[in-house]
Amino acid sequence: MDWARTEFLMLQFPEAIRIPNFTIGLSGVSMYFKKEIPRFSAYKIQTKILTWNKKWIFLLHRFITESKNNNSDNTNIDVHSVGISKIVFKEKTKTLIPEQFFDEFGFKCETEELKIKREEIRKKGWKFIEGLFEFEKLIDYCEDEDRDYEEDYLENEKQLDTNLHLNNGSYNKHLDWARAEFLMLQFPEIIRIPNFTVGLSGISKVVIKKKTKTLIPEQFFDEFGFKCETEELKIKREEIRKKGWKFIEGLFEFEKLIDYCEDKDRDDEEDYLENEKVISKF
Structure with a gap:
């Protein structure tokens, strides 16, 4: 995604790169996984501007593979995952307002009709990401020195991985290790269950399965050592x-x-800057 994001911005706004002291800040990345990309398979990342506000721009990345249809000359496109990059444009310490930036670097809305269309596109994308702002409040929650850690279920912040050092921004790799270590320390008995698997749907959104059967989390907790014996404990767990x-x-x-990315009837021309034409191949 780093390469795809950089390639997209350089192709879309080549003149901006020449601004003295121009920088692009990355505030966060969110991922949602649908299905695995087969090992050693070629894939593409399609990048577009999804939406923006007075400060932030949100890029949408589609991870896709292509295959030939045996019955026709058409190409099948499979969407494997989607990602969001939250970025900001700056000149020294000054934040560049996205719409003013678009206007200055080749995508100016000359008519009122075009301004209305641009705002419709922004609103259409905004509905997908506005919930991320509540998620970002977790950083304050985690930094709260007055928070009672004993209230956290399973007291699981005590399971800290002290052996991993984040180098070169390789967060996902280290998250994999930290997640696996936490689950093994917290639920050591589950490793012995035949056909037990942990499915990963997002960066750390997991589902626990036995063969194809999904194990309900609260029943799973009760069975593997964290049963709520009293009504008071059940109420606390729900809180x-x-x-x-x-x-x-x-x-x-x-x-x-x-679903939006898989919609074959979607009119791509409505997307701002028609920017899904910028494709990074890997």
Whole structure:
């Protein structure tokens, strides 16, 4: 995604690169996985501007593979995952307002009709990502020095991976190790279950399965050492669940992007800058 994002911005706004002290800041990345890209397969990342506000621009990345249809000359396109990059344009310390930036670098809306169309496109994309702002409040929650860590379910922040050092921005790789270590330390007995698997749907959104059967989380907790023996404990567990849920419920709207990206009837010409034509091949 780093290469795809850089390639897209350089192709889309080549003149901006020449601005003295021009920088592009990356504030966050969100991913949603639908299906695996087969090992050693060639894939493409299609990049477009999804939406923006007065400060941030959100890029949408589609990870796709292509295959020939045996019965025709048509090409089948499979969407494997989608990602969002939240970026900001700056000149020294000054934030460049996205719409003013678009106007200055070749995508000016000359008529009122075009301005209305651009705003419609922005609103259409905004509905997918507005829930991410609630998710971002987790950074304040995690930095809250007055928070009672004992209230966290399973007291699971005590399971800290102290052996991993984040180098060269390789967060996803280290998240994989931290996630696996946490689950093995927290639920050591599950490793012995025949056909037990942990499915990954987002960066750390997991589902626990036995063969094809999904294990319901609360039943799973009860069975593997964290049973709520009293009604008081059940109430406390539900309070903890609700407290965490408010941060991530907006992500379910974000996940609808996978349907949006797979919509074969969607008019790509309505997308701002027609920018899905910028494709990075890997």
